[in-house]
Amino acid sequence: MASASGNHRQVAAVARRLHALLEESIVPARAVQILVAESILPTQSNADSSRPLSSAIASMLVPPAGSPGSVPSVVAHVAGCEARGRGEMALRLLARQGIPRAQGRTSLGVITVELVVLMIVLAIHAIFVLPQFQSMFDAAGTELPAFTRLVLALIGPSSPFIWIAALALLILLMWRIVPFVFGPLLRPLDRLLLALPLIGAKIRQGNSDRISGWLGSAAVDATSQLTAIEAAQAWHRGGALSRACAEVLRAAATGKEILASLKEARGFDSEFHAALAISDREDALATLRARWRSVGALPEFQSSLTPALVQTGIGIVVAAAVIAMYLPIFKLASLL
Incomplete structure (x- = not known):
C-alpha cells in the first residue's frame, strides 16, 4: 500500500x-x-x-x-x-498541498537527516576524539587550548547540552515520523508550542492559511463545513493542522455548533477568527477563499530563510568541532 x-x-x-x-x-x-x-x-x-x-x-x-x-x-x-x-x-x-519545492530549497526531512548526522559527528568527537587530547595534555602537564576546553565543556559526555540536544532531536523525529502512533501524546506539546510567542504564531498562521482553503470551498451549511474539516484532518493527517481539526471535531461531537467549535479552537489565528465572525456567511467564506489564494506561506511560496538559518547553524557547529580538534594538534606541534 x-x-x-x-x-x-x-x-x-x-x-x-x-x-x-x-x-x-x-x-x-x-x-x-x-x-x-x-x-x-x-x-x-x-x-x-x-x-x-x-x-x-x-x-x-x-x-x-x-x-x-x-x-x-x-x-x-x-x-x-x-x-x-x-x-x-x-x-x-x-x-x-503538494507543489514541489523550488530548486535549491531544503525540506524539513533533509534538515532532520542533517541534524542526525551532526549529532553522530558530535558524539564521536565528544566520546572518542577530544577526551584523547585531554588525556595527552594531562600527561604532559599542560592545558588544552581555551577554545577546545569550551567545546569539550559544551559537548562532552558530562555536559547536559548534548543530552538536551539529543532529546530535542528525538522529540522532533517522533513528531515528524510517528505522529500517527503518538498523536495523543503530542497534544500537550502542541499546547506548549502554541503558547510560545513566535513559534505559536507561526503554527496558527500555517493552520489558518490551509484550513481557509478547505472551509472557503465548502458551502455555508454545517454539514458541508463539517465535511471540509474532516477532509482537512484526513489530508493533513499527522500534522499540526490535523490535530487542530481533531480538536474542533471533538467539540462538535459533543453537540456544539461547528462555527462555535472553530471560534474556540486554539490552533488558528485572530485573522481567521475575525473572518468567521463576519455575519454574512457567504462573505465569510469568500474572505477565507481570498486569504487562501493570496497567502504567502503555503508550500509553493514557502520561505527558504528557516532552512538557510538551520544549515548555517549546522555549519558553525561543525566548524567549531573541527577547530577544537585541530588546535590541540597545533599546540602539541609547538611543544615538540
Missing part, C-alpha cells in the same frame, strides 16, 4: 493535470478520459458520470493504515465542491 504522503503527491499531480485541462476549456468528463488514455488515471469503470472529478480523485486515493474513513471525507468534500460548481477550486486545493 502506498504511503499517505506519497499517495497525496500523486493525487496532487493528477489534480494539477486536471485543472490545467479545465483551463483549456475541456469539460471535466473529457479531461478525465484524457488522463485515462495517458495511463495517468486508472480506468473509470465505476465512475459517477455526474461527478467525474471526485470519481477521478477517489480512484487515486489510498486510505492510510488505520484510517480507512479518511478517503471518503476527502472525496465527499471534492464531490460537494463539484456539485456547487467549484470543482476547479477543489482541484486547486488538492494540487496546492
